Amino acid sequence: MKAPIFCTVLLLAVSLPAAAETPSCGAGAVFEDANGNGRREPDEAGLGGIQVSDGVDIVETDSSGRYNGLDGGGSRTVFVIKPAGFVAAVRADGLPDVWRNPPSGAGSQLKYGGIRPVPGLCRDFALRREAKRRPGLDALLFGDPQPKSAADVDYYRRDIVAPIAGRRSAQLGLSLGDIVDDDLSLYPAMNRVTATLRIPWLHVPGNHDLDLDAASDEDSLLTFRNSFGPDTFAWEEPEAIFVGLDDVVYQPDRKPAYIGGLREGQFAFLESYLRTVAKDRLLVIAAHIPFFDAGKPGKPSFRVADRERLFALLKDFPHVLLLTAHSHTQRHVFHDAADGWRGAAPLHEYNVGAACGAFWSGAKDTAGIPDATMADGTPNGYATLRVENAGRYSLVWHPARDPDDAGIGLHAPKALRRGAWPAWGVYANVYMGRDDSRVQYRIDGGEWKAMDKVEKPDPRLLAENAKDDAAERLRGYDRSPEAEPSPHLWRGALPTDLAAGTHEIEVRAPDAWRGELRARTRYRLQEASP
Known part of the structure; x- marks a missing residue:
């Protein structure tokens, strides 16, 4: 537009x-x-x-x-x-x-x-x-499906879409950009797969959806529009209003070749449209590039003036949710005055994890599908959004093909020496964890103790990195991503002064929408001599 x-x-x-x-x-x-x-x-x-x-x-x-x-x-x-x-x-x-x-x-x-x-x-x-339906809206959220080949499209089909069909009902679907990885000829194949879910599906463009040979920002989404329609739009349901925004500003003659931001025409649309929007429903703003600053100091990833202008338009709405993707990691951000947000309560942005995870990388499982764990240790998958009346909503992350919908990934050593200095710990990656989440653990059903939030890479992904390093041949088409500090990782020290034998580790974490999540693993204490 x-x-x-x-x-x-x-x-x-x-x-x-x-x-x-x-x-x-x-x-x-x-x-x-x-x-x-x-x-x-x-x-x-x-x-x-x-x-x-x-x-x-x-x-x-x-x-x-x-x-x-x-x-x-x-x-x-x-x-x-x-x-x-x-x-x-x-x-x-x-x-x-x-x-x-x-x-x-x-x-x-x-x-x-x-x-x-x-x-x-x-x-x-x-x-x-519309025929009368039960109150409440269920929506599927896909961040960055991003196939680069027909093989990746098939991973998307088998890993994400096919397991949903017949298992999870929804009234709406939304892809948050990077529908493909620069190869726009894959659009029809991707759409054929997604359309098997048989629900209305909306698409927001990402930086890998651009016509990279276009001479201007204005022409950079022509092929996207040919397949998916407007790059900025609105869609209304009884429970929620969805506004999709192209927030990838193409800069073909500069480095970087794009930046997060909005344009005058989009602000004209928003200023006109938001005047007509009722404030008793959830207002969902969907885009690709996160609104929070993920760039290097002095080099913002989203234009500050555009963010402040958008936030000024949203400040009088009591129920707002921002949905973004792009990072191939996952986190919750609550904007406040430091980000230019002047609303009555912090503004929630959910940066949705990627359907492709880390670009369909990693060793393949028995089904021939890559591991695809993201750099923060979150497994690839998709999210669901449930919206009730009066702006209430809930979010859940669903790891791909996981029948248990695990919300916590645990990593602990298999064996430790009994009596050793307790220098090793259990790590809990709480995929939907927030900065204020209180994560606890206990051993053998004992007293619950607080775990420490740590800014470290996920040890399970570090182990994959080590396997890739040690392998004489490639373990997959692409290696797993290099593990980076996770924003939702907690650690608890494992005691070594217990009896020799196997001990159970139990972790619990609060989830804002699912209630208490739990996960279990074990470690073994062994007697050893110098």
């Missing part, structure tokens, strides 16, 4: 030509799809009061369902903001049919083709009323 600001237009009542006669898709209609076939029949009425946007301007349909006044230049993607209580029609590829790209196409000179011309694409938007 990357374009200059235009004034927001509210359509009252105009007479328009048919949508197919407006090549920019800047005019058309929204109708009630009573029979659910996605095509407008003569007896299907238009829907008034529906918001339609080109990512900069927003207009509203009149009483007959017609809109006008969008994208005079004809280069932007026009989309309907799906209102709560309605269901969008489904495209042939399984994605929600809520956008129209410029029918004349754009970027044909790009390596991956940009937006393909599709004559007659500017047809009306179909919405049908």
